[in-house]
Amino acid sequence: MHDYDRENEQSLLAAAALGSLDPADLAALEQLLNTSPTARAELQQLRETVALLPYAAAPATPPAHVRARLMERIAADQAQRAPVARPASSRRTGWLAPAMVTILAVMVLFLGGLTVSLQGQVATLAETNQQLAAAVNDLRQAVATNEAQQAQLAAQLTRSEQQIARLNEQLAHERLLVSFVSAPGVATRELRPTKANLAARGEMYMYPGESQAVVVFSGLPPLQADRVYRFWLSDGVQRIAAGTFQVDAAGLATLIVNAPREVNAFTEVMVTVEPATDAASGEVEVILTGTL
Numbered sequence: 001m002h003d004y005d006r007e008n009e010q011s012l013l014a015a016a017a018l019g020s021l022d023p024a025d026l027a028a029l030e031q032l033l034n035t036s037p038t039a040r041a042e043l044q045q046l047r048e049t050v051a052l053l054p055y056a057a058a059p060a061t062p063p064a065h066v067r068a069r070l071m072e073r074i075a076a077d078q079a080q081r082a083p084v085a086r087p088a089s090s091r092r093t094g095w096l097a098p099a100m101v102t103i104l105a106v107m108v109l110f111l112g113g114l115t116v117s118l119q120g121q122v123a124t125l126a127e128t129n130q131q132l133a134a135a136v137n138d139l140r141q142a143v144a145t146n147e148a149q150q151a152q153l154a155a156q157l158t159r160s161e162q163q164i165a166r167l168n169e170q171l172a173h174e175r176l177l178v179s180f181v182s183a184p185g186v187a188t189r190e191l192r193p194t195k196a197n198l199a200a201r202g203e204m205y206m207y208p209g210e211s212q213a214v215v216v217f218s219g220l221p222p223l224q225a226d227r228v229y230r231f232w233l234s235d236g237v238q239r240i241a242a243g244t245f246q247v248d249a250a251g252l253a254t255l256i257v258n259a260p261r262e263v264n265a266f267t268e269v270m271v272t273v274e275p276a277t278d279a280a281s282g283e284v285e286v287i288l289t290g291t292l
Contacts, residue, residue: 017046191290206263213257220247228276234268
């Protein structure tokens with residue numbers, strides 16, 4: 001292809017990308033595109049570049065006198081070129097080629113710089129995201145550690161509260177014992193063993209007309225886990241179970257009795273050794289008795 005034809009072709013493609021062709025130029029463009037795949041690829045590239053032109057610089061409106069001078073120079077330039085015999089399409093579009101080359105060069109440089117800048121920003125954001133992810137992971141580990149410590153403290157607090165509750169219960173129990181044993185007007189009844197070889201005894205403290213009493217035991221042998229000591233009240237007609245207990249290693253125990261009516265309404269008390277549950281097997285043995 002001659003240089004003249006190539007220049008005319010580039011001008012035609014540039015004008016087509018800018019949308020400045022008249023009907024006669026459109027026919028020439030269509031013929032060119034039908035016969036040249038290279039021309040089609042160049043036109044596509046030019047159109048993509050033109051689509052980016054609005055983003056290349058901020059829009060600005062030139063002053064009126066600058067526009068007037070530009071139009072005068074364009075008219076003078078066209079008057080100087082009028083004697084040259086060129087095809088009509090070349091006269092209309094030839095002036096666009098140098099400008100398009102300049103614009104395309106500027107766009108390539110601008111887009112290249114923009115790409116480098118965006119790549120740098122992406123790298124910075126990726127590094128920042130990694131740092132944030134590491135910070136979030138550290139925070140999660142700290143929260144998990146804190147929750148574990150809180151759970152441990154809560155368990156310790158629960159155990160402490162249970163111990164305090166047991167101590168308060170024991171203290172209340174001991175205060176009640178002291179009030180029964182040392183208060184004036186208290187009546188005392190002794191429980192004796194039923195066997196001569198058993199060195200055990202019980203001391204019962206009660207008030208006439210009261211349904212509560214305290215019994216202190218000593219010398220009783222410790223029992224196996226499946227058996228218990230049971231305290232009974234009897235009025236001569238029926239026997240009423242009034243509590244179970246175990247003794248410590250020294251054979252000592254204290255029982256608070258809560259009778260269904262005043263304790264002095266009963267005539268006899270006793271202590272038996274029995275199975276710990278109804279389902280357990282074993283005989284019942286009376287080991288202490290006393291009269292009220």
